[in-house]
Amino acid sequence: MSSAFGLDLLRWTRFALRNTLRNRRRSLATVLLGGLGAAAILTGGGFALFTYESLQQAAARDTGHLILARAEQFEREEDTPMQYGLADFEGLKKRLLADPDVRYVLPRIAFTGLVSNGDKSAVMIGSGIDPQAEFSVRGPFLKLKAGKLLDEDSGKGPDILLGEELARSLHAQPGSALTLLASTTAGALNAIDVRVAGVVSSGVPDVDRRLVLSDLHTAQQLLVTDKVSRVGIYLRRLELTDAARDRLAPQLAPLSLRGWEQEAVFYKAVRGLYDRIFGGMGIVIGLIVVAVVTGAMAMAMVERTREIGTLRALGTSPGQLVRSFAIEGAALGAAGGLLGALIAFGVSVGLDLAGLEMPPPPGRSVGYPLHVTFSPELALATLAVVSLLALLAAAIVARRSVRKPIVEALGHV
Amino acid sequence: MSTIVAMHGIAKHYRLGAHEVPALRGIDLQLSRGELVALTGPSGSGKSTLLNLAGLIDDADAGDYRLSGTAVRGLDESVRTQLRRAAIGFVFQSFNLVPVMSVAENVEYPLFLAGVPKREAQARVAEMLERVGIADRSRHRPDELSGGQRQRVAIARALVKRPTLVIADEPTANLDSRTAGDVIEIVRELCHQQGSACLVASHDERLTVHCDRVLALRDGVLQ
Numbered sequence: 163m164s165s166a167f168g169l170d171l172l173r174w175t176r177f178a179l180r181n182t183l184r185n186r187r188r189s190l191a192t193v194l195l196g197g198l199g200a201a202a203i204l205t206g207g208g209f210a211l212f213t214y215e216s217l218q219q220a221a222a223r224d225t226g227h228l229i230l231a232r233a234e235q236f237e238r239e240e241d242t243p244m245q246y247g248l249a250d251f252e253g254l255k256k257r258l259l260a261d262p263d264v265r266y267v268l269p270r271i272a273f274t275g276l277v278s279n280g281d282k283s284a285v286m287i288g289s290g291i292d293p294q295a296e297f298s299v300r301g302p303f304l305k306l307k308a309g310k311l312l313d314e315d316s317g318k319g320p321d322i323l324l325g326e327e328l329a330r331s332l333h334a335q336p337g338s339a340l341t342l343l344a345s346t347t348a349g350a351l352n353a354i355d356v357r358v359a360g361v362v363s364s365g366v367p368d369v370d371r372r373l374v375l376s377d378l379h380t381a382q383q384l385l386v387t388d389k390v391s392r393v394g395i396y397l398r399r400l401e402l403t404d405a406a407r408d409r410l411a412p413q414l415a416p417l418s419l420r421g422w423e424q425e426a427v428f429y430k431a432v433r434g435l436y437d438r439i440f441g442g443m444g445i446v447i448g449l450i451v452v453a454v455v456t457g458a459m460a461m462a463m464v465e466r467t468r469e470i471g472t473l474r475a476l477g478t479s480p481g482q483l484v485r486s487f488a489i490e491g492a493a494l495g496a497a498g499g500l501l502g503a504l505i506a507f508g509v510s511v512g513l514d515l516a517g518l519e520m521p522p523p524p525g526r527s528v529g530y531p532l533h534v535t536f537s538p539e540l541a542l543a544t545l546a547v548v549s550l551l552a553l554l555a556a557a558i559v560a561r562r563s564v565r566k567p568i569v570e571a572l573g574h575v
Numbered sequence: 576m577s578t579i580v581a582m583h584g585i586a587k588h589y590r591l592g593a594h595e596v597p598a599l600r601g602i603d604l605q606l607s608r609g610e611l612v613a614l615t616g617p618s619g620s621g622k623s624t625l626l627n628l629a630g631l632i633d634d635a636d637a638g639d640y641r642l643s644g645t646a647v648r649g650l651d652e653s654v655r656t657q658l659r660r661a662a663i664g665f666v667f668q669s670f671n672l673v674p675v676m677s678v679a680e681n682v683e684y685p686l687f688l689a690g691v692p693k694r695e696a697q698a699r700v701a702e703m704l705e706r707v708g709i710a711d712r713s714r715h716r717p718d719e720l721s722g723g724q725r726q727r728v729a730i731a732r733a734l735v736k737r738p739t740l741v742i743a744d745e746p747t748a749n750l751d752s753r754t755a756g757d758v759i760e761i762v763r764e765l766c767h768q769q770g771s772a773c774l775v776a777s778h779d780e781r782l783t784v785h786c787d788r789v790l791a792l793r794d795g796v797l798q
Contacts, residue, residue: 173687180675472671475632476732477660477688479653568632572667 174482178489185462189494192458196498196552197505199447199454200544204506206443207544208534210436215535217433218400221426223300226268226394227403228410229425230254233418235392243273244347247389248417257413258395263406266299266396268292271381271389275344277324277374279332286328286342288374290381290390299396304375305528309336309360312377320380321359325373329361336360342374346386354384365528395419448551451498455491455552456559463487463563470564471571483564484557491556492549499545510536578644579739579772580606580629585638587624587795598624600795602638606740606772611763613783614776616792622776623744625792629774630663630742631655643739660688664733664771666743666762670725672717678728679704679713685736703731707761723754727761734765741766741773747782759785 182189234246248254255267271290276283293312307326322342324334334340338358346352356376363370382388397406403421411419423429463470470483510533518532585602588595599621606612614622627633628640631647634655640648647658664685665671672681679700686696704710707727709720717725726746733741743762747755759775759782766773775786783789791798 170687177675184675468671469673472665472667473673474656475630475659475665476685477656477663479656482688569627572632572671 174486175489175493178486179493181462181466181486181490182493185465188458188461192454192494193497193501195454196451196495196548197501199451200499200502200548201505201509202502203444203447203544204502204536204541205509205534206440207540208506208510208536210440211535211537211540212533213436214429214433216530217426217429218422221429222400222403222422223303225422225425227397227400227422228395228407229420229422230258230393230395230414230417231391231420233416236418236420242347242349243345243385244271244387244389244391247271247347247387247391248393249389251390251393254393254414258393258410261406261410263397263402264395265398266295266394268295268299268394268396269378269390270392270394271378271385271387272391273344273381273385275342275384277328277332278341278343279334279338280341282332283343284328284331285372286374287369287372288342288344288376288381290376290378293375293377304362304364307361307363309358312359312375320354320356320376320383322356322380323360323362323373323375324358325370326361326363327367327371328373329358331371334358334361342376342384344384346384347389348386350386352384352386354380356380363527365522365526367527368525370527448547451495451548452551452555455494455555458494459487459491459556459559460563462490463559467563467566467571467574470566471568471574474564474568474571480561480564484560487560487564488553488557492553494556495549495552496545498552499548502548503541503545506534506541507536510534577608578605579608579610579642580604580774581639581641581644582629583639585625585628585635585640587621587628587633587635597795599628599635602795602797604629604790604797606774608739608770608772609767610788611766611773611775611786613786613789614774614792615778615783615789617778620792621795622792624795626742626744626774626776629740630665631659660685661736662739664736664738664741666726666729666733666741666746668745668748670717670722670729670749672725672728672732674717677714677716678709678720681717681728682731682735685732689736691736699735700731703735706765707731722749723751723758726750726754726758730758730761730765734762734769734771737769738771741771743773743775745777745779746775747777747779752781755779755781756785 231248232246238246240246251269258264258267269292273288273290275286277286297311312321312323329335332340336358339355340358341353341355343351343353364373397403407419407421473483513532513534519529520532522529582602582604585599587599588597602625614625616622628635635648638648639646642658642662676684682703683696683700686699701710704713707730709724709727712720712724717728720728746762747758750758762773763785775782777783
């Protein structure tokens with residue numbers, strides 16, 4: 163029975179496909195419009211995917227795939243610096259590196275205070291890092307504007323990197339002597355003299371107005387502590403994050419372990435926004451595809467009214483005719499979806515070859531490459547949805563047409 | 576001879592605005608197996624309406640209609656579809672072939688609907704095309720055929736499933752005299768051979784001489 167049904171379906175499909183070629187110009191226009199709609203969905207979706215992937219990587223690169231700290235560090239404000247800091251970083255590092263998926267373990271100290279050139283002081287937001295490991299793991303996350311990075315000449319005493327805007331405010335340049343002033347863990351004020359090794363830009367002017375980076379030892383010396391604020395854990399791949407967190411969290415309790423996504427506020431905000439924008443766009447384009455297929459099928463049915471009457475007179479059931487028209491609609495939708503996938507693939511490759519740049523987003527000073535990810539999964543899903551919508555549109559239009567009285571249909575001119 | 580069509584007191588009205596116009600009034604009609612009956616009458620006399628009712632593509636307002644002994648008036652459309660599929664063949668004035676199907680596919684279509692296995696269907700199609708004399712055109716599309724050839728295809732399509740009743744509405748109206756004679760002879764021969772009753776509406780006197788009986792319809796009444 164199933165084989166008979168398969169043969170029937172094959173026969174109806176062949177009939178429907180031939181019917182799509184009856185008015186080639188109209189079918190071509192329908193496929194072109196469907197294709198442009200699908201291409202718009204895939205291009206917009208591909209741009210969103212590229213943005214998500216880039217922001218995921220950037221967020222995970224900034225914080226580590228996993229972030230280890232005391233629970234209070236995530237949930238509360240510290241009354242005094244390092245109140246919720248982590249002791250015995252080296253012990254933790256050793257334990258973490260024993261896990262096969264962990265590649266690097268980087269310490270971070272967050273501090274705030276003032277930075278002064280003797281004449282002028284400015285508020286700073288500082289980070290104490292392991293320079294060599296940090297720059298080797300995170301790559302060129304900062305743009306060096308002048309001087310050198312911290313790891314290049316670490317033997318000559320406490321060096322710092324200054325954000326570009328902060329350096330301009332303090333008239334500082336590589337080699338300038340500055341003083342860092344901050345509260346210690348005991349609540350007292352402490353000051354240390356440092357030398358500017360380099361001037362850097364994060365790409366975000368607001369960050370560059372306050373940015374100070376020092377090595378871990380300098381930060382600990384300023385705060386008079388041997389603790390670190392947080393530990394960034396870098397895995398072999400981003401996709402391992404959830405599994406590694408589930409595995410490591412019980413081992414590290416009562417310390418708290420968070421995934422990068424929980425700390426990626428900007429990523430989550432952009433994703434929320436883009437999901438709405440591109441989701442809405444997809445719905446609008448889907449409706450346009452439905453309207454195009456509906457129009458084309460309605461015209462086809464009017465033209466074939468007498469044929470519908472003939473087929474009904476011969477004993478074809480309304481259901482069989484609806485099925486045939488639905489297959490015809492789905493075929494037009496599928497052809498449009500395939501064309502859209504080809505266009506989107508071409509756009510993706512073309513943009514890569516053209517090497518176009520997007521202008522800097524609001525609040526940033528550097529642009530980024532314009533890339534549209536071609537996702538086979540998204541292309542398949544779009545193809546399926548466009549085909550299904552076209553199938554439903556055709557079926558709905560056909561339902562009315564095939565139920566027209568046979569005598570009336572046969573008399574149609 | 577067993578009765579295929581038995582109509583008694585069949586009436587049909589059409590509504591034109593607020594008025595009801597009678598199309599058929601008290602029709603009594605009987606057709607037997609293998610009988611070829613011509614239905615003549617001027618335009619508007621009700622020939623097509625009677626054919627539509629006999630072919631179950633329309634339903635009467637009053638009267639009794641039995642097809643092979645089964646009461647068919649007032650039946651649900653799905654049951655009428657099944658009956659048309661199994662028992663009734665149609666030949667239309669304008670041939671009404673499906674343009675995207677080849678000659679063989681057009682003729683095979685009723686067998687496909689009836690669920691006849693592919694191999695058997697193909698054999699029956701080949702035999703029928705041979706009998707109507709267009710076997711050599713089986714792969715052609717209808718628009719590649721002459722009017723006479725198209726009507727032969729339509730006849731083959733109507734008769735290939737060996738229906739009990741064949742309805743032919745002006746089957747020779749679009750054909751020249753010689754072709755019309757050929758076509759009606761084919762219908763007559765096949766209906767006699769297969770035992771199908773055939774009701775043919777026509778103005779064409781050349782056609783009626785080939786029929787077993789001629790009925791005249793005027794103002795919705797059989798004379």
